[in-house]
Amino acid sequence: MLSHAKNLGHSVKEFLSDNGGEFDNKEVSAILSQEGITQRPTAPYTPEQNGASEREIRIIIETARTFKYSNPGCNAG
DSSP, X not given: OHXXXXXXXXXXXEEEEOSOTTTSXXXXXXXXXXXXXXXXXXXXXXXXXXXXXXXXXHHHHHHHHHHHHHOXXXXXO
């Protein structure tokens, strides 16, 4: 995703993420440090600080739920 942003002509200066393990680890920190990007985690238990990601996750969950209950061959419960 970082290379995609660069290809579009954007410069990334700061990376905002929640405190989840997928972003709070040595590998990600090393990549961001190598690129000169500051990593800024949000405060714990405040998903509203990372609105775009939370919205995307909610959309994915709602879509999956819709598919599950709209499939006539699926027993819903």
